[in-house]
Amino acid sequence: MKRIGVFTSGGDAPGMNACLRAVVRTAIYHGIEVYGIRRGYSGMIHGDFCKLESHSVSNLVQKGGTFLKSARSPEFMTKEGRQKAYEQIQSAGIEGLVAIGGNGTFTGATKFYDEFGIPTVGAPGTIDNDLFGTDYTIGYDTAVNTALDSIDKIRDTADSHDRVFFIEVMGRDSGYIAVPCAIGGGAEIAMIPEATVTVESIIDKIKIDWLHAKTSSIVIIAEGEVEGGSTKVAAKVREALPDMDARVTILGHVQRGGAPTAFDRLLASRLGIACVKGLLEGQKDVMAGTINSKLVYTPLIDTIAKKKEISPEYTRMIEILSI
Ligand code: F6P
Secondary structure, eight states, rough: EEEEEEEEOOOOTHHHHHHHHHHHHHHHTTOEEEEETTTTTHHHHTTTTEEEEEGEEEEEEEOSSSSTOOOGGGGGHHHHHHHHHHOOOOOOOOOOEEEEEEEHHHHHHHHHHHHOOOOOOEEEEEETOOOOOOSSBHHHHHHHHHHHHHHHHHHHHHHHHHHEEEEEEOOOOOTTTTTHHHHHOOEEEETTTTTTHHHHHHHHHHHHHHHOOOOOOEEEEETOOOOOHHHHHHHHHHHHTTEEEEEEOOGGGGGGGGGGOOOHHHHHHHHHHHHHHHTTTOOOOOOEETTTTTTEEHHHHHHHHHEEEOOHHHHHHHHTTTT
């Protein structure tokens, strides 16, 4: 393999830059040329490629976002779009791909591999941590710490004003961000897509807590939970408990930005190296991840089709620690 391409796709995640840096430098270290593909699959379709040198990735390991930019590409979901992307990859002489992203990125990558056979190794880059085949995804640790920092600040004001706060964190299909935020932020309840927590049970819990002299409550809500989202849940609680002073905070995209934590820089660098090594060793259609701190390669299809469960121990912890 003499030339590879690398891209970031889907929602960005802190540590993507550190991963790109590792991919570029590992490839050059092994005498392989690297092309950056801007804006994910959209750049692939339009041939938006740039040759990357070692200095192209200087001063990046500590930066949030992705210098190659990211996008979600509806065109790549079509056969015609993927055909165009293949023609661009062919004419640029790219023989292998490193795809950094989440489940949407890997859905596209495995389809592309099936259709055109270009060896692809993925690095899990998403704040959601919802990919099977790795204990942690790049950006997750940073996102949780960013969210926790805000939750701590909200707790200060909730306490001063004797209020109930409903704090919505990201996680379209998973409670991976919500659960550690609830435990680390001392929240009373976490609502996550994986487990149904009814509004009625929240109302009961707040009533009992306040009878036992609590003067502030925090409910962490993952955006994908099933009761309708933070605003709806808060409205129902307000209706049932009109004396409660309730507020909603949606943390939103603040969770996707910022400098990666030490954990994410290390993980991103390790997985970036593993992606290139994987390609050199003949890996195709897999994701590099870590399980119990060991490097593993998992078929891309499994990373999206299999479910990484949240341990019930964590939900139980929230219940015990919030009495
Ligand atoms: O996939 C990461 C993620 O941040 C999800 O948690 C969230 O639902 C989604 O992206 C938001 O995507 P967008 O930035 O396109 O609105």
